[in-house]
Amino acid sequence: xxxxxxxxxxxxxxxxxxxxxxxxxxxxxxxxxxxxxxxxxxxxxxxxxxxxxxxxxxxxxxxxxxxxxxxxxxxxxxxxxxxxxxxxxxxxxxxxxxxxxxxxxxxxxxxxxxxxxxxxxxxxxxxxxxxxxxxxxxxxxxxxxxxxxxxxxxxxxxxxxxxxxxxxxxxxxxxxxxxxxxxxxxxxxxxxxxxxxxxxxxxxxxxxxxxxxxxxxxxxxxxxxxxxxxxxxxxxxxxxxxxxxxxxxxxxxxxxxxxxxxxxxxxxxxxxxxxxxxxxxxxxxxxxxxxxxxxxxxxxxxxxxxxxxxxxxxxxxxxxxxxxxxxxxxxxxxxxxxxxxxxxxxxx
Numbered sequence: 001x002x003x004x005x006x007x008x009x010x011x012x013x014x015x016x017x018x019x020x021x022x023x024x025x026x027x028x029x030x031x032x033x034x035x036x037x038x039x040x041x042x043x044x045x046x047x048x049x050x051x052x053x054x055x056x057x058x059x060x061x062x063x064x065x066x067x068x069x070x071x072x073x074x075x076x077x078x079x080x081x082x083x084x085x086x087x088x089x090x091x092x093x094x095x096x097x098x099x100x101x102x103x104x105x106x107x108x109x110x111x112x113x114x115x116x117x118x119x120x121x122x123x124x125x126x127x128x129x130x131x132x133x134x135x136x137x138x139x140x141x142x143x144x145x146x147x148x149x150x151x152x153x154x155x156x157x158x159x160x161x162x163x164x165x166x167x168x169x170x171x172x173x174x175x176x177x178x179x180x181x182x183x184x185x186x187x188x189x190x191x192x193x194x195x196x197x198x199x200x201x202x203x204x205x206x207x208x209x210x211x212x213x214x215x216x217x218x219x220x221x222x223x224x225x226x227x228x229x230x231x232x233x234x235x236x237x238x239x240x241x242x243x244x245x246x247x248x249x250x251x252x253x254x255x256x257x258x259x260x261x262x263x264x265x266x267x268x269x270x271x272x273x274x275x276x277x278x279x280x281x282x283x284x285x286x287x288x289x290x291x292x293x294x295x296x297x298x299x300x301x302x303x304x305x306x307x308x309x310x311x312x313x314x315x316x317x318x319x320x321x322x323x324x325x326x327x328x329x330x331x332x333x334x335x336x337x338x339x340x341x342x343x344x345x346x347x348x
Contacts, residue, residue, distance in 0.1 A: 004304055006067035007032040009056040009080045011040040014094055015071030017285055018121070021292040022069065022300040023048050027308060034059040056080050060087055067307060070094065074166050078103040085114040092303050094121040096174045096327065097320030099166075101348060104324055108317035119303050119313035120320030122178040126302060127283055127295040130179060133253060133260050137183050142255030145184045147221045150176035153209065154247035155235050156200060158228040164204035169193070169212070169327050173226035176251070178315075178323040180214065180222040183253060188222075190215045191329035192339045198229060212330045233276065242287045243271075243280035 004027060008019045011033045023030040030048050034056035035041040041052035053059035060068065060083060068084040070077055070093040077098050084091050091111060097120045098104040111118035124130045137145060152172050162171065181188075191214050195207035209227020216222070235245020249264040266279035280286070285296040306313045328348075329340040 002308075003027055003029040004067055004307055005029045005031045005063075005065045006069060006304075007034070007050070007059060007063055007065040008044070008069040008071060009034050009059075009084075010071035010073075010094075011035040011037075011044045012071065015069065016044050017292065017296055018069050018071055018092070018094070018300060019044060019048060021285070021296045022304065024291050024297070025301055025304055028067075028304055031065055032059045032063045057083055060084060060089065065089055067092065067304070074170060075099045078107060081107045081118075082110045085110040085116050085118075088114060088116060090117040090307050092119050092121065092300075093320075095123075095178070095320065096120075096170060096324050097317060098324060099170060101321070101325060101328060101345065104317070104321045108321065111317060117303075117306060117313060118317040119306070120315045120317060121299065122175065122315045122319065122323070123284060123295050123299050124175050124179050125182060125314055126298040129262050129264075129283070130251065133251065133262060134179075134183055136260055137253065137255070141257075142253065142259060143257030145220050145253070145255055147223070147254045148180045148183060149223045149225075149250075149252045150180060151225045151248060151250040152176050152227075153225070153230055153249075154228045155230040155232055155245070156228055157232055157235070159200040159204055159206065159208075162204075164206050167206050167210075167331065168208075168227050169210055169330055172228070173210070173212070173224060173330075174323050174327055176224050176226070177212075177214075177222075177326045178319065179251065180224070181319075181322055181326070184216060184220055184222070186216045186218050186220065188214050188326060188329075188342050189217045190339050190341050191326060191333055193330035193333040195334045196227070196229075200228060207334070210330070210334065212326075212333075214326060235279070237273070237275040237278045239273075239275070240278075243278055244286070246279065246281040246284075 032050045033041040034053040045052045068089045193212040198208040200208040208229040214222035251262040253260045333340045
């Protein structure tokens with residue numbers, strides 16, 4: 001079986017997770033990692049193989065991988081994507097696709113012009129429960145889509161780790177926005193957002209949480225509550241080490257003939273010990289028998305199968321752009337304290 005050579009640009013937490021999940025597939029070969037922090041590139045290659053680099057352009061020019069995983073900070077996706085596409089590499093880029101509409105459009109255009117595949121890492125499309133919600137809606141089992149409410153609240157540790165570089169809407173809110181757009185693929189007409197300020201704002205300058213309302217052209221509504229204001233103790237346990245923490249996560253969809261409710265608080269496993277209650281993530285990237293399981297494995301398996309079989313990925317660059325546009329509208333709504341018509345974003 002042909003093994004697909006791949007490399008990663010950005011060897012932080014998510015870059016390492018994506019590489020590990022990808023390298024465990026039987027038809028891939030991890031060959032290189034690039035990170036401005038050379039120690040991170042060294043660490044991931046010492047564990048999983050391949051050659052470390054500081055300069056991603058040098059890595060791509062020398063190694064010529066067939067696939068490039070881009071897991072750099074949100075604002076730094078454009079340049080590596082353009083360079084990879086120019087060299088004929090297929091691109092998997094972590095969400096959000098970019099932080100500006102101009103960057104996203106340039107990435108989509110470059111990949112199309114080069115004839116390479118571009119997939120955006122909206123991992124929830126590969127989480128079984130979320131995918132089952134979408135399947136039920138598509139089959140018409142709850143009738144006409146009327147509304148969706150999503151909640152994604154993580155601990156303040158996320159805000160501390162990011163140190164104010166990005167808002168919770170751009171970093172984690174984009175997940176559920178993409179889900180709502182996937183569930184109801186109708187154009188959004190307007191967006192209104194309201195921020196809430198607390199400890200995160202005082203320390204890092206980004207709002208602690210926000211509520212946004214998306215109004216679709218057919219009258220349907222999407223509501224999202226997002227933030228990183230749970231206390232540290234929510235996921236502070238040290239053992240078992242394999243029990244990674246998560247947050248307060250929910251999805252509710254109302255139709256004209258029924259509704260669907262998803263509650264991942266706690267997911268499907270909880271325990272209590274000397275450190276208190278433990279609510280681990282069992283769905284996104286849990287460790288099982290020494291390997292990565294869950295949605296991240298399914299996500300990367302899908303992408304590499306698309307390369308192998310010459311299929312279009314489930315999450316396109318255009319899908320990433322649509323989710324980003326909602327985030328940008330919500331951020332403008334917060335800044336200008338008004339309802340934002342989506343036409344304003346598309347013309348910006």
